Amino acid sequence: MEAFYYLVFGALSAVVLGIELSKTTKDRINTSPAFNSFKNNYLVVYSLMMAGDWLQGPYVYFLYTTYGFGKGDIGQLFIAGFGSSMLFGTIVGSLADKQGRRRACVTYCITYILSCITKHSPQYRILMIGRILGGIATSLLFSSFESWLVAEHNKRGFEQQWLSLTFSKAIFLGNGLVAILAGLFGNLLVHTFELGPVAPFDAAACFLAIGMAIIMSSWSENYGDPSENKDLLSQFRGAAVAIASDEKIALLGAIQSLFEGSMYTFVFLWTPALSPNDEEIPHGFIFATFMLASMLGSSLASRLMARSSPRVESYMQIVFVVSSASLLLPIVTSFLLPPSKVKGEGISFSSCLHILGFCTFEACVGIFWPSIMKMRSQYIPEEARSTIMNFFRIPLNIFVCIVLYNTVHWFNIGLLKSNLFGSHLQHDQSVNAFPISVMFGMCSIFLFVASILQRRLMMIADKPSKSLP
CATH class of the missing domain: 1.20.1250.20 (MFS general substrate transporter like domains)
Known part of the structure; x- marks a missing residue:
């Protein structure tokens, strides 16, 4: 395994350990024994x-x-x-x-x-x-x-x-x-x-x-709306009304769908982005490195949320902008650095840059999850919490299905090119580089839009929420 992987993994480990050990009383929340047990x-x-x-x-x-x-x-x-x-x-x-x-x-x-x-x-x-x-x-x-x-x-x-x-x-x-x-x-x-x-x-x-x-x-059991006169259709209708009538809930749902859609797309794309010519990469070790970057993000989030300033709505704007920039890196390097044509060689310089950018994105993912959970706890009404949260996943799943369908379609096109024009095209980056760049660019745009919506959410965060009908 190349030294670069150890270097990145070791650096992230040191940073995470440093953040956890350097927490002061301002970064910690004093709680009760009952809460700690819970x-x-x-x-x-x-x-x-x-x-x-x-x-x-x-x-x-x-x-x-x-x-x-x-x-x-x-x-x-x-x-x-x-x-x-x-x-x-x-x-x-x-x-x-x-x-x-x-x-x-x-x-x-x-x-x-x-x-x-x-x-x-x-x-x-x-x-x-x-x-x-x-x-x-x-x-x-x-x-x-x-x-x-x-x-x-x-x-x-x-x-x-x-x-x-x-x-x-x-x-x-x-x-x-x-x-x-x-x-x-x-x-x-x-x-x-x-x-x-x-x-x-x-x-x-x-x-x-x-x-x-x-x-x-x-x-123990708990419920949202235990009333017996409300069927499932009424629950859906009430959740839809809540999303449509409360701008904060609608913005939160849009932000979540844009970010998670980009995140799941990244899951499909990082392997071909790092090994366009079937380079031998340690998938398991790279995955562990990404998860370590996510731990770094969650450590930062715990520090930020333990303090009254900055608010979640404020710092999440920066997180979305940084995540948008990190997914632009594969597009930038494809223009500035010449692609490698040798099949099966070690990791290239551009792939090293990609890993750094992808680790930055995973750190943003680590910040996103606890932060979006906190905002959901503040804005989504208790009586329809699960219903509304599952409503948020509908556009996400539609988006991911479209991505998967086009991924299979692009693979078939690449396979057809190889069969028609010869085996020398089978490992040519031109077969897969364009759709991969397009999808990274699309994700970057989505994340930038999420930052704009997050700014709007911050502006109306203190506006009273409407109750469900």
Whole structure:
């Protein structure tokens, strides 16, 4: 492994450690023992849930290829997952407000465990069912747990400022440390113990089962709107009215969709961007480096949210501008630096610059998650929290499905060019460089628009919110 990877990983580790050790009393929030017990219980459960998710991510594509499926079939499976999250996940997630958030969290565990079990079958239909179940579980993961936490935090009478502490710690652990450990553990199961690509899914099911047992034994139930005269359609209508009538909620939803859409697109693009000619890159180590950068961002967010100034609405403008600039780097380097034509060589100078830019973007992701959680806790009405949060994911899932569809389409065009004009084009950057640059540019524009919307949100942050009808 080239020294550059160690250098970046070591530098990020030193910065994260320095930030954590240098925190002063101004950067820490004084809390009560009761809250600490509540927070630690939630962090254990959330970390187990994220471990179950992170263990699967790096091996889904690899598992499908071992079953003999091509990129087109795999693309359809991924599209099915995001489409399921948009359609079925929105309905199931919204039921949490009426049927109970704790029950929705247990449903997440059961649904994702069933999705893991389907990975043992090489049959396409069974795998498709698994993707649909996984899409439903994803919607529950990113709505029900946060909704339960906010409602339970308020029900127990804890101070509002303490909520940001739980958010930042959850992202630091769940989207940082747990992601790194899950990647290493999955690599151990597949490559060291040679248990095969389905082993991480079995391990994920075990972690999810443990988390479900903790939820069922220690969590109490809470609801958004327990009224019996409100059916699901009425909930959707009320959530839509809330988004349309309250500019802050609408802005928050647009900002979230723009950023998360860019983030998921980045997940698809970083590998071809760093290895346009099939260069040998350590995917697992680079992934761990990105997660370390995300931990750096969440550490910065915990410091910022512990203080009264600057406000979340203020510093997030800067975060969006920086993230927009970081995703412009591949486009800039493609114009300024000559592309390498040699297949399989080590990392190029432009790819080194890309990694630095991508780590900057991941640090912005680490700041984004706890910050958007805090803003959602302030602006989204409690009685329809899960419903509105799942509404926010509809444009996100549409966008990601379009990206996936075009990714498969562009691959087929590149394959056709190779067949028509000779094998010398198969590894030519011109086959993939243009669509990759276009998509990075599109993401950069989206993030810049998010910064403009964030500025507007800051201007009206103190405006009273409207209550649901």
